[in-house]
Amino acid sequence: MSAKEQHNETVDTVEEETAAENMDHVSEGGEAAEQPAADARYDELAKQADEAQQRYLRAQADFDNFRRRTMKEKEELGQYASMKLLGQLLPVVDNFERAIAAASSNSDYESLAKGVDMIFRQLSQTLDAEGLKPIQSVGEPFNPEFHQAIMTVESDEYEEGIVVEEVQKGYMLKEKVLRPAMVKVSG
Template sequence: MSGENTQATPAENDPVTEEVTIEEGAPQETLDADVQGFGEDANANKRIAQLEAELEETKGKWLRAVAEEQNIRRRAEREKQDALKYGVTNFAREMVSVADNLRRALESTPDDMKDTDVIKGVDMTERELQNAFKKAGIKRVEAAGQPFDHNLHQAMFEVNDPSQPAGLVAQVMQDGYVIHDRLLRPAMVGVTKGGPKYEAPQADSAPSEEASSATTEAYEAGNDEAGANLDQET
C-alpha cells in the first residue's frame, strides 16, 4: 500500500476550479449589469425631459389658439352689435333731410293756415318721424345757447356780441343729429365772439382753468380743423 499514488488527479481538481471561477466571475457580471442600467436610466431621463419640453410647447400653442379664438369671437360680436346699431346710418342721414323739410314747412306756414287739415297732417307726420328716430337711437343735437363743441357743431359764421361770452352758439342754421353715440350730422351754427372768455359752470369739484376755457380754445383753433374732425367722425 505504500506504493500507492496519493496525488489528486486532474479530474478530482475540476470541481475546485469551477467553484473558484464562479466566485470570481459573479462581481464582474453584476458590475456590467449596473453600468447597463445606469445608461438606460440616463436615456430615460433624457427622453422624459424631451417629452416635457414638447408638452410645454404644445400647451403654449394651445393657449395661444384659445386666446385667438376668443378674440375673434369678441370681434365678431362687436361687429354684429355695431351693424345692428349703425347699419341704418346712411339711410338715417337721408331721412334727417326729410325731417328738415317737414320742419321748414311747418315754420313757414301762415297763421291763418295752421288749423287746416293739411298742416295738421304735416305736423303729425313730423312727430311720427321724430318718434321713429327716437326708437332707432337718433336724437337731435341741442345747439342753441350751448358752448361750441367741434365734435357736434360746425361753425358757419361768427356773431359779434360783446354782451355774450365768446364761443356760444348764437344761431342754428341746421339741426344736427347723433345716432347712439356717433355723430350723424353736425349742427350748422353761428358762434359768438367779442365777449369775455366762456367760463363753464362750477361743479362740486371745481374744474381747472384749462378745462373751463376748452370750448373757446376749440373754437379759436379754427373752423377748418373742426370741419376736419367732423368729417373724420362721420
C-alpha cells in the same frame, strides 16, 4: 526568492487582478443598472415634450379658429348693424307712402300737413329711442366740439362768443357728436 514566496506573490497578483476586474464589473454593472433608468427617464421626458408640443399645436389651431370666427362675426356685424334701426324705420316709410298717396288723390293740404307732422314725430321717437339727440345751440356759449361756426354777427342781445342762430341742427348719438350744429356766433 523561494518557490513558495514566488507562488504567494503570484497568488497575490492574481487576486489583485481578479479584485480589479470585479471592481470593473461592479462599476459596469452599476452603469448598466443606471443606463436603463436614464433611458426610461429620457423616454419619459421625450414623451412629455411631444405631449406639450401637441397641446401647443392644438392651442394655436384653436386660437387661429377663434380669430377667424371673430373676424367673420365682426364683418357680419358691420354689414348688418343698421338692420334693427332700418326695421324700426319701415313703418315711418310706410306712413310717408300713405301720405303721398293721400295727397295725390286729395287736395286737403291741412290734413296732409297734420299727417306729415305725425310721421315726423314717429320718426323722432324712433331716433330718440336709438339714442339720437339734438344739440341745443342758441343762447349757448360757442363750443367747437359741438358747434361749427359759419359766420360771426353783431348782436346787441347776446354777448361775444354766444351762439345767436342755428343754421343746421347738430346731433349727438348717445355721448358722441354725430354732426356738429352749424351756427352763427356773436362777435
